[in-house]
Amino acid sequence: MKKIVVGNWKMNLAASAAAKFASEIVLTASTANNVEAWIAPPFTSLASVASVVKTSPVRLGAQNVHWDKNGAFTGEVSVEMLRELGCSFAIIGHSERRHVFGESNELVAKRAVGALSQDFKVIFCVGETLSQREASQTSKVLKEQLDAFFALANSLPANYQLNLVVAYEPVWAIGTGKVASLAEIEQAHHSIQECLAKNGAGACPILYGGSVTPENFGAIVASPLVSGGLVGGASLVASKFMALVELAK
Numbered sequence: 001m002k003k004i005v006v007g008n009w010k011m012n013l014a015a016s017a018a019a020k021f022a023s024e025i026v027l028t029a030s031t032a033n034n035v036e037a038w039i040a041p042p043f044t045s046l047a048s049v050a051s052v053v054k055t056s057p058v059r060l061g062a063q064n065v066h067w068d069k070n071g072a073f074t075g076e077v078s079v080e081m082l083r084e085l086g087c088s089f090a091i092i093g094h095s096e097r098r099h100v101f102g103e104s105n106e107l108v109a110k111r112a113v114g115a116l117s118q119d120f121k122v123i124f125c126v127g128e129t130l131s132q133r134e135a136s137q138t139s140k141v142l143k144e145q146l147d148a149f150f151a152l153a154n155s156l157p158a159n160y161q162l163n164l165v166v167a168y169e170p171v172w173a174i175g176t177g178k179v180a181s182l183a184e185i186e187q188a189h190h191s192i193q194e195c196l197a198k199n200g201a202g203a204c205p206i207l208y209g210g211s212v213t214p215e216n217f218g219a220i221v222a223s224p225l226v227s228g229g230l231v232g233g234a235s236l237v238a239s240k241f242m243a244l245v246e247l248a249k
């Protein structure tokens with residue numbers, strides 16, 4: 001299976017700066033045949049970035065999506081709106097959505113099921129906080145986050161797994177410079193894998209995210225349990241993002 005490197009630009013790069021930045025990324029990503037480069041700019045930069053990446057293998061996606069097709073949902077966007085701009089995936093349940101904006105396990109699960117039911121790819125993020133890790137609750141928390149999704153997933157067509165990617169992102173490692181150790185990553189990925197397999201989704205890729213840099217990613221992405229990376233800070237420096245794509249080859 002090809003490894004995947006995803007750049008989550010968060011609330012950075014307005015439309016014109018984003019397009020300029022994307023044109024640098026496209027150059028290297030186009031030569032990487034056995035790895036996929038995905039990017040998730042902010043909503044308002046999707047159109048300008050789409051025009052840059054549309055003839056390249058770089059996959060374009062958004063940082064969130066609503067489950068419904070349309071309606072009275074102020075501040076939200078639908079799969080159809082994203083698809084028309086050239087997007088084919090959305091990040092769902094990122095820790096900043098969960099912990100800064102209060103999105104619950106159930107709400108996040110609804111978003112994921114809604115997007116998957118419309119044949120849209122989903123990067124479903126899970127991860128424990130520092131206090132949960134210190135209380136030895138990591139695998140319990142990961143299981144609860146995934147179980148909330150599987151509780152709703154029985155309405156999906158059987159082949160939805162082809163569109164599902166899980167990202168393990170320990171909250172304490174995101175944007176902190178504190179990367180999880182390989183042992184911690186492999187243990188968490190193993191728990192996630194077990195839960196996916198129990199629910200008939202054992203083939204879904206599992207990415208690692210949290211303070212990924214070109215210095216630490218080589219050892220992480222070489223693990224057979226790791227299908228790639230979800231990258232924030234380092235994805236905003238073209239040379240670093242391109243180095244991560246190289247390391248995943």
Ligand code: PGA
Nearest residue numbers: 174175210211231232233
């Ligand atoms: P980071 O962010 O690489 O800056 O830690 C990762 C993420 O939030 O997906």
